[in-house]
Amino acid sequence: MSDFSRPFVDLPPEQLAIRAKCFHPTGASTGFRVEEIEQSIPERFEGMVRKYPERLAVKTKTHELTYNELNNAANRLANAILAKCGEKSEPIALMFEQGVPAIVAILGTLKAGKFYVPLDPSLPFRRSEDILLDSKAGLIITNAKNVSKAKDLAKDRRQVINIEDVKSDVRTKNPELSIRPDAFAYIVYTSGSTGHPKGVIHNHRYVLYHAFEYDNSFHIAPADRISLVVSWGFTGGSFIIYSTLLNGASLFPFDVKAEGLENLARLLREEEITIYHSTPTLFRHLLDILSPDERLPSLRLIRFGGEPVNKSDVVLYQRHFSRNCLMLNSLAATECGIICRYFLDKGTQVAETGVPVGYVTDHKEILLLDDYGKPVGSNQTGEIAVKSRYLSSGYWRRPDLTADKFIEMPRGGKEQIYLTGDLGRITPDGCLYHLGRKDFRVKIRGYRIELAEVESALLDHHGIKHATVVSRVDQSGNSQLVAYFVPAAKLAPRVSDLRKFLMQKLPDHMIPTAFVSLDKLPLTPTGKINRHSLPEPEYSRPELETPFVPARNAIERKLTSIWAGVLSLDRVGIHDDFFDLGGHSLAATRVVSQVIKEFQSEIPLRVLFQSPTVAVMAEVVAKHHGERLVEGELEKILTELELLTEEETQRLLSAESETRGKRNYDE
Numbered sequence: 001m002s003d004f005s006r007p008f009v010d011l012p013p014e015q016l017a018i019r020a021k022c023f024h025p026t027g028a029s030t031g032f033r034v035e036e037i038e039q040s041i042p043e044r045f046e047g048m049v050r051k052y053p054e055r056l057a058v059k060t061k062t063h064e065l066t067y068n069e070l071n072n073a074a075n076r077l078a079n080a081i082l083a084k085c086g087e088k089s090e091p092i093a094l095m096f097e098q099g100v101p102a103i104v105a106i107l108g109t110l111k112a113g114k115f116y117v118p119l120d121p122s123l124p125f126r127r128s129e130d131i132l133l134d135s136k137a138g139l140i141i142t143n144a145k146n147v148s149k150a151k152d153l154a155k156d157r158r159q160v161i162n163i164e165d166v167k168s169d170v171r172t173k174n175p176e177l178s179i180r181p182d183a184f185a186y187i188v189y190t191s192g193s194t195g196h197p198k199g200v201i202h203n204h205r206y207v208l209y210h211a212f213e214y215d216n217s218f219h220i221a222p223a224d225r226i227s228l229v230v231s232w233g234f235t236g237g238s239f240i241i242y243s244t245l246l247n248g249a250s251l252f253p254f255d256v257k258a259e260g261l262e263n264l265a266r267l268l269r270e271e272e273i274t275i276y277h278s279t280p281t282l283f284r285h286l287l288d289i290l291s292p293d294e295r296l297p298s299l300r301l302i303r304f305g306g307e308p309v310n311k312s313d314v315v316l317y318q319r320h321f322s323r324n325c326l327m328l329n330s331l332a333a334t335e336c337g338i339i340c341r342y343f344l345d346k347g348t349q350v351a352e353t354g355v356p357v358g359y360v361t362d363h364k365e366i367l368l369l370d371d372y373g374k375p376v377g378s379n380q381t382g383e384i385a386v387k388s389r390y391l392s393s394g395y396w397r398r399p400d401l402t403a404d405k406f407i408e409m410p411r412g413g414k415e416q417i418y419l420t421g422d423l424g425r426i427t428p429d430g431c432l433y434h435l436g437r438k439d440f441r442v443k444i445r446g447y448r449i450e451l452a453e454v455e456s457a458l459l460d461h462h463g464i465k466h467a468t469v470v471s472r473v474d475q476s477g478n479s480q481l482v483a484y485f486v487p488a489a490k491l492a493p494r495v496s497d498l499r500k501f502l503m504q505k506l507p508d509h510m511i512p513t514a515f516v517s518l519d520k521l522p523l524t525p526t527g528k529i530n531r532h533s534l535p536e537p538e539y540s541r542p543e544l545e546t547p548f549v550p551a552r553n554a555i556e557r558k559l560t561s562i563w564a565g566v567l568s569l570d571r572v573g574i575h576d577d578f579f580d581l582g583g584h585s586l587a588a589t590r591v592v593s594q595v596i597k598e599f600q601s602e603i604p605l606r607v608l609f610q611s612p613t614v615a616v617m618a619e620v621v622a623k624h625h626g627e628r629l630v631e632g633e634l635e636k637i638l639t640e641l642e643l644l645t646e647e648e649t650q651r652l653l654s655a656e657s658e659t660r661g662k663r664n665y666d667e
Contacts, residue, residue, distance in 0.1 A: 011359050012429055018343040022301060022326055024221035024274060030247045032215040034363075037208045037390075040179035041242070042111045044208060046071065048248045052222055056250040059271070061259075063100035067248075070104065072172040077108030077141070080166045082175060084159065085139060087113055089183060093137040093158075094233075095119040095146050098255040101163055102232045103241065105141050106186075110204075113177045115184035117199070118233030121146045126504050128153055131189050131197060135396065181205035187396050188235050190334055197453070199396030200235075200334045207242050209390035210337045213361055214243035217341060218275065218301055218328075222248035225298070226275040227267065229254055229282065235334045236305055240277055256282065257651045261289050272298035279306045280313045287316050288639070295322050303328040307443075308434070309355040318346050331357035331384075331434050335392040335405065336418045339384070340366065340432050357424075357434045364388040367417070368426055383438055384424040389414045442471040444479055445586055447509040451481075454512065457505045458483055463493035466521050468529050469512060472537070474568055478586070482537050483512035484521060492517040495542035496580040503579075513582040515542065539568045544580050548573040551614070555621050558598060559614045566590045574615040585649035593641045595621065600634055602627040605641070609652040 011019065023029075030051075036044065053068040065073065081092070092114045096102035109116040117135045119128055121142075132140075132153060141161045142150040150160045185207050187199040214220060226244045228251055230237040244251040254267055264286060268276065276299055278286075283304065290296075302317060302325065309329045317327045327344040342358025344350075360366045367375055368382030376382040394402030407417040423435040442449055451469045458467040466486040474480050487493065495515045502511045514537040522533035541548065548571070551557040556574050563572040567581050578588065592608045595617070603624045611617035629637070 012431075015343055015359060018326060018345045018348070019217070021324075021345065022217070022343070023219045024223050024300065026221050026223045027219075028221045028223060029215060029219045030222065032212045032247060034212060037205055037212055038181050039208065040110075040181065040183065040204045041185060041207055041246070042107070042174070042177075042179065044211070044246045045107065046174055048246060052248045055222060055248065057245060058100050058103050058251045058253065060099050060253055065100060070107070070245075071174075073104045074107035074111055075172045075174055076166050076168070076170040077104060077161075077163060078111035078175050079170050079173075080161065081108065081112040081114065081139070081141075084161070085112070085114070087177060089113055089115065090139075091115055091117050091135045091137040091184075091187060093117045093119045093132060093135065093140045095121055095140055095142040095150050096232070097121060097145070097258070098228070098232055098253050100253065101143050103245075103251070103253070105163060106232070106241070107245075109141070110179075110185060111175050111177070113175070113179055113183075116186045118186070118188060120231070120233055121149065124504055124506065125149075125153070127197070127506065131199075132158070134189075134197070135187055135199060179204065181208070182393075184393065186238065188233065188238070188334060198398060198401065201393040201396050202235075202238075203393050206337070206390055206392060207238070208246070209363070210239050211242045211246040213338065213363075214239070215247050216362060218243075220244070220247040220249050220275075224249040224274045225252060225272055226250065227252050227254055227264075227273045227277070229256055229264070229276075229278045230306075235337075236277070236332065239332075239337065261285055265289055268296050268299065269294075274298055275301045275303070277303040277305065280304050280309050281307060283313065284316065287320055288642070290320065295320065297322050297324075299325045301326050301328060303330065305330055305332055311350045311355060314344060314348065314350050314355060317344070318348075321346075329355050329357055331422075331432065333386075333418070333420050333422070336364075336386045336388065336420070337390070339364065339386055339420075342431070354433065356427075356431045358432060359430055360432070363390060366424075366426065366432060368424055369419075378426055378428045381423055381425050381435060384420045384422045384432070384434075385417050386420065387415055387417045389416075391416050391418050442479070442481075444471065444481055445509055445584070447507075449481070449510055454481065454483070454502075454506065454510050457502055457510075458485060458498070460505070461493065461498065461501050463488050463497075468521060468531065468534070470531050470534060474513070480513040480582075481510070482514045482516065482534075484516045484518055484534050486518055486520055492543075494545055496545040496577065499580055508584060511584070513584065540570045541572065541576070542581065544573075544576060546573065546575050546577065546580070549575050553618070555618045555625075556614055559595065559618055559621070562591060562594045562598065563614060566594065572614060574618070575613050577612050579612075585653055588653055589641055589649050593638060596634065596637055596641070599625065600629050601625055602629050602633070605637070606652055609649070 049067045049071045054066050057065050057067040057070040092109050094105045094116045096105060106116060117137050139159045140150045140154055141163060144162055144164050147162045154160050181204050183204055185202050185204050187201050189197040189199050226249055228240050252271055254264055256264055323346055328341055330338055330341040332338045338361050340358045340360045342356050365387040367385040369385050370376050370382055394406055405419050409415050421438045423438050425433045425435060454469045455467050458464055464485045465488040469481055469483050471479050472482050498515055516537050522530040551560045551574055560572045566587050588609055599621055601624045607620050611620055
C-alpha cells in the first residue's frame with residue numbers, strides 16, 4: 001500500500017448553505033479552537049466551569065447540577081479515588097445506568113488521572129467478568145443499586161467504591177494533576193472478531209478533537225440543551241457527553257427503556273431540547289406518538305447514527321419539523337469517531353439511490369481501497385479507510401490487532417490510516433455512500449454482531465466439537481442467527497441446554513434463534529468452512545429438556561398456534577419455554593400483539609410478556625377473559641406494542657429472563 005495521496009474535497013455549495021444555518025438562535029458558540037485540543041479533558045471542562053459556574057450542566061428527573069456543582073461532585077470522587085489508589089494511571093470500571101451519577105463518575109475518574117471502562121449493569125455476569133479480566137481494572141465504582149453485583153464481580157481481587165458513600169466533607173478542590181493529551185481516557189469494549197470482546201482505547205486528544213469537531217460542525221452554544229438517549233458507555237454516547245460539557249451546553253441523559261417514549265417526547269418538549277441524536281428506528285417510533293401538528297420548535301438539529309437512514313426518514317423529518325430544524329446523517333466508527341456527515345433541510349431532495357453519509361470531516365481524509373490496498377476511482381466500491389492524526393490509540397493489550405487495522409504512514413509523521421472494514425462508494429464531488437460491512441459482522445435487530453464471538457462462546461461448551469454461525473432470513477423475512485455445530489459425542493446437546501449455556505456468556509441479541517446439528521461442517525477446497533453449503537434450518541420444534549405436551553383446551557390451542565406461527569415452528573408444547581424455542585424480544589412483541597388481537601381482553605402487558613410458557617399464558621388469558629376492552633382501547637394497545645423498542649421489550653421480559661438466568665447459573 002504505497003500511494004495514500006487523495007485530495008481533500010470542499011463541501012459543495014448546497015451543503016455549505018445548509019451547514020451555515022446550523023446555529024443556535026443566540027449564535028453564542030464557545031469558539032473551540034483547534035489548538036485547544038492539546039490539553040486534557042479535565043482542563044477543558046474546568047475552563048467551562050470557570051466561564052459558566054451557575055449554568056445548568058446536567059439534568060434528569062432525579063438530579064440537576066450546575067457546572068460548579070458537577071465539578072465539585074467530580075472532585076470529591078476524584079480525591080476519594082486518589083486517596084485509595086494514588087496518582088498512577090490505571091483502568092477503573094464504572095458500573096452505572098444512564099444518569100447523572102455516571103457523568104460524575106466519568107469526570108471524577110479522569111480528574112484522578114485514571115482511565116475508565118464502562119460496564120453496563122445489564123450485561124450477563126460472565127461477560128462482565130471477561131471485560132474486567134481483560135481490562136485489568138482493579139477498582140469498580142458504582143452506586144447502591146449495583147453495589148452487590150459489583151462486589152460479586154470483585155471477588156476480593158478488586159476494590160469497590162459506592163459513589164453514594166463518598167463523604168460530603170471530602171475536599172472539592174480540583175486535583176490539578178498534569179495529564180498529557182495522549183494519556184488514555186477510556187476503553188470501550190465492542191464485539192470482537194477474535195471471538196472475545198475487544199477494548200478500543202481513546203485518549204484525551206481524541207476526545208477533545210471530537211468535541212472541537214462537534215462545535216465546528218454544529219456550532220454548539222452554551223444555550224444548547226442536548227439529549228443523551230444513546231447509552232453513556234457507548235462511543236456515540238461518550239461523544240455527546242463531551243461535546244456538550246466541553247462546550248458549556250446542558251446535557252439531558254434519558255433512559256428510553258426505563259422511562260418510555262411518551263416521556264422522551266415530554267422531555268424534548270418541556271425541556272426545549274435543541275439537539276437530538278438517536279438511531280433512525282427510535283426516531284420513527286418517537287414520531288408515531290407525536291400528534292400530527294406537533295413540531296417541537298426548539299429542536300434545531302436531528303442527528304442520526306448507528307443504522308442506515310432511509311428516504312422515508314427524510315420525508316418524516318421534512319413533514320414534522322420546523323424550517324429552523326436541520327437533519328444530519330453521518331458515518332462513524334468506534335476507532336475513528338465521525339468520518340463524514342451530510343446535512344439536510346426542508347428542501348433537500350433525496351435520490352432513489354438512498355441517503356448518503358456525506359462529506360469527510362475536517363482533519364480527516366477518506367480513502368477507498370481495493371483488496372490489494374490500492375485506491376479505487378470515483379463511483380467504484382472499496383473498503384473505507386480513514387487517514388487522520390485523530391484516531392483511536394488502538395486496541396487494549398492487542399498490538400497484533402492494532403497493527404492490522406492501524407497503518408503507519410510510509411514516511412512517518414503523526415497521521416495513521418484506519419481500515420474500517422466497511423464498504424463505500426464516493427461520487428466525483430466527494431460524497432460517500434455506505435454499502436455495508438466487508439467481513440462477517442452482521443446486524444440482527446439493529447445490533448452489530450461479530451459472528452466469531454458467538455462461535456467462540458459455542459465452542460466453550462463441552463458437548464460441541466466444531467461450530468459456525470451465520471445470519472439467515474427466516475420465514476417472516478427477518479434476519480436471525482443460526483448456529484451449526486458438530487457434537488463432541490454421539491448424543492448431541494439439547495437446544496435448551498445450549499441456550500442456558502449461552503445466556504451466561506452473551507447478551508440476548510447474540511443468542512442464535514436456531515441450532516442445527518451436523519455430522520460435519522462443509523468445507524471449501526482450501527479447508528475453510530463453506531457457509532454457502534450449510535443447509536437451511538428445519539422449522540420444527542427443537543429437542544428440549546421439557547417433554548412435549550399438547551394443548552388441553554381451546555385457549556391453549558389458540559396460544560400454541562400463535563406461538564408456532566411467530567416462531568416458525570411446526571408445533572409448540574404447553575410447557576415449552578419461550579426462549580428455549582428460539583424466542584427473543586421482537587418475537588415476544590409479536591406474540592403479545594396477536595394474543596391481544598385474538599382475545600381482546602384487558603390483560604396487563606407486563607404479565608403477558610413475563611409468561612414463559614403457553615400454560616402460564618393461558619392461565620393469565622383465562623383470568624382476564626371476561627374483561628373486554630372498551631372501544632378504542634384495542635387500537636391504542638396495539639399501537640403501543642408496535643412502538644416498543646428492543647430495549648423496552650427487553651425490560652418487560654427482564655424479570656422472567658433474570659430469574660431464568662439465575663436459575664440456569666445456579667444449575
